[in-house]
Amino acid sequence: MTEPERPPTLHLILAWAAVYLIWGSTYLGIRVAIESIPPFLMAGSRHLLAGLVLYAWSRLRQAAPAPTRQDWIRATGLGVLMLVTANGATTWAEQLVPSGLTALIVCTSALWLVLLNWLWLGAARPGARTVAGIVAGFGGVALLVVPGNFGGSQHVDPIGALVLTGAALSWSVGSIYAIKLSRPAHPTRFVAQQMIAAGVVLLTTSTLTGEARAFAWEHLSAASAAAYLYLAFFGSLVSYSAYFWLIRHTTPDRLATISYVNPLVAVILGWALAGESLSVRTLLAAAVILVAVALISTTRMRQRA
Numbered sequence: 372m373t374e375p376e377r378p379p380t381l382h383l384i385l386a387w388a389a390v391y392l393i394w395g396s397t398y399l400g401i402r403v404a405i406e407s408i409p410p411f412l413m414a415g416s417r418h419l420l421a422g423l424v425l426y427a428w429s430r431l432r433q434a435a436p437a438p439t440r441q442d443w444i445r446a447t448g449l450g451v452l453m454l455v456t457a458n459g460a461t462t463w464a465e466q467l468v469p470s471g472l473t474a475l476i477v478c479t480s481a482l483w484l485v486l487l488n489w490l491w492l493g494a495a496r497p498g499a500r501t502v503a504g505i506v507a508g509f510g511g512v513a514l515l516v517v518p519g520n521f522g523g524s525q526h527v528d529p530i531g532a533l534v535l536t537g538a539a540l541s542w543s544v545g546s547i548y549a550i551k552l553s554r555p556a557h558p559t560r561f562v563a564q565q566m567i568a569a570g571v572v573l574l575t576t577s578t579l580t581g582e583a584r585a586f587a588w589e590h591l592s593a594a595s596a597a598a599y600l601y602l603a604f605f606g607s608l609v610s611y612s613a614y615f616w617l618i619r620h621t622t623p624d625r626l627a628t629i630s631y632v633n634p635l636v637a638v639i640l641g642w643a644l645a646g647e648s649l650s651v652r653t654l655l656a657a658a659v660i661l662v663a664v665a666l667i668s669t670t671r672m673r674q675r676a
Contacts (some may be wrong), residue, residue, distance in 0.1 A: 396605075421604070425566065457545065471639075
């Protein structure tokens with residue numbers, strides 16, 4: 372694969388900072404936000420708000436024809452895969468799984484990317500090193516879920532882990548779909564359309580499940596409100612936009628590094644700011660998963676070198 376055209380260094384630094392640091396912090400932000408805001412309602416309104424702001428800004432910044440029906444279909448497909456099925460499921464699962472461990476399980480998206488690249492895109496069959504990384508990565512997730520007293524009795528809720536694994540798969544499918552799509556004529560507006568479409572779907576889900584009716588403004592805490600605003604502005608507007616900008620300006624292998632930086636940020640913040648435990652089991656599983664992801668990423672980089 373040819374290297375994308377290199378943009379200004381400052382732009383790259385800011386984009387990587389957004390997807391590494393801000394995105395890593397959003398797992399803790401989600402945990403705090405859903406303490407008093409139902410998960411689908413929180414995720415849907417967050418993305419809809421960010422999408423409308425970004426859409427208005429993109430239209431003011433650059434006069435362009437209104438999006439076509441095809442534009443909305445493509446944006447909705449990506450929005451459902453990455454912001455409804457992936458991010459929405461992740462938000463729901465944080466009711467059951469601590470934020471740091473959530474990030475660890477979600478980072479298995481890098482493992483799914485390798486499998487999908489082979490099974491869907493017809494890439495070369497994974498070698499022994501890559502297969503070992505895939506087995507080790509999912510083995511690390513299993514270590515978090517399996518009951519027992521090894522390294523501490525606490526283990527991850529299996530339903531939460533299953534939902535998060537599905538979220539990681541959906542994110543990987545969406546990432547490949549985004550790479551395969553032709554470059555949109557108006558990239559910023561296209562990202563905004565994804566957020567708007569996802570927000571509508573998630574809010575509809577919230578309404579159908581009774582979340583919206585159960586929410587009471589008087590129960591909204593100051594911490595949840597602050598976390599919500601942080602997620603809407605930094606998590607959606609800044610980091611999600613930066614991710615799609617990087618898709619067009621870097622390689623998939625470099626993007627995969629997000630999968631082992633974000634969990635480190637999330638685990639450290641969950642432990643330092645939310646008192647999430649770091650048992651021997653958690654640390655061992657984290658080491659196994661992150662080494663597996665790094666093993667796969669470095670193997671792919673060597674193959675492309």
